[in-house]
Amino acid sequence: AQSVAQPEDQVNVAEGNPLTVKCTYSVSGNPYLFWYVQYPNRGLQFLLKYITGDNLVKGSYGFEAEFNKSQTSFHLKKPSALVSDSALYFCAVNDYKLSFGAGTTVTVRA
């Protein structure tokens, strides 16, 4: 079975500082990896995906993610965090259905 893991329940950063949200994956074959964000009482919004090609993927709202095959990781990054980035972030792998990690709550303090 394909799965992802998010080792951190919470990440706290100051506004303007770099933000990293970690994700590791376990798949057989080529991984199709996604990041989604969820704001309170709302559905999931797609941020970015890795399918093939460049290991650095750029997505919405200034987010990017780095695919690392040797470390089986797909960490989400943002060079300069904003207070409005405070939300719940999910990593997921697609096997005709999405399997999500448990989520990481990001809090950006002003």
Added chain:
Amino acid sequence: DTGVSQDPRHKITKRGQNVTFRCDPISEHNRLYWYRQTLGQGPEFLTYFQNEAQLEKSRLLSDRFSAERPKGSFSTLEIQRTEQGDSAMYLCASSPLNQALSYEQYFGPGTRLTVT
């Protein structure tokens, strides 16, 4: 708005009652998915349709749960004899058939079910 819509947004019901949720996907999307999300957890897959055919059901989908997509457009998810453990957010998503593995799924706002 051409996104995924779900109705109702909130449902409070008493244990033992039946409930039905509706999902309207993005019109050109062939695939429709249902997920369940409990507090503090990531969404868990329940079932998905390709057009009107239900292709896969999770073991989470007990006999009390049934989903339909009668004309390959909207879908309904029914829970019979609700239990308190059914309290969760029920999310619907859709995606095109082509490139099904690589294409992102678009999610609706969800239906929050509370069973009292």
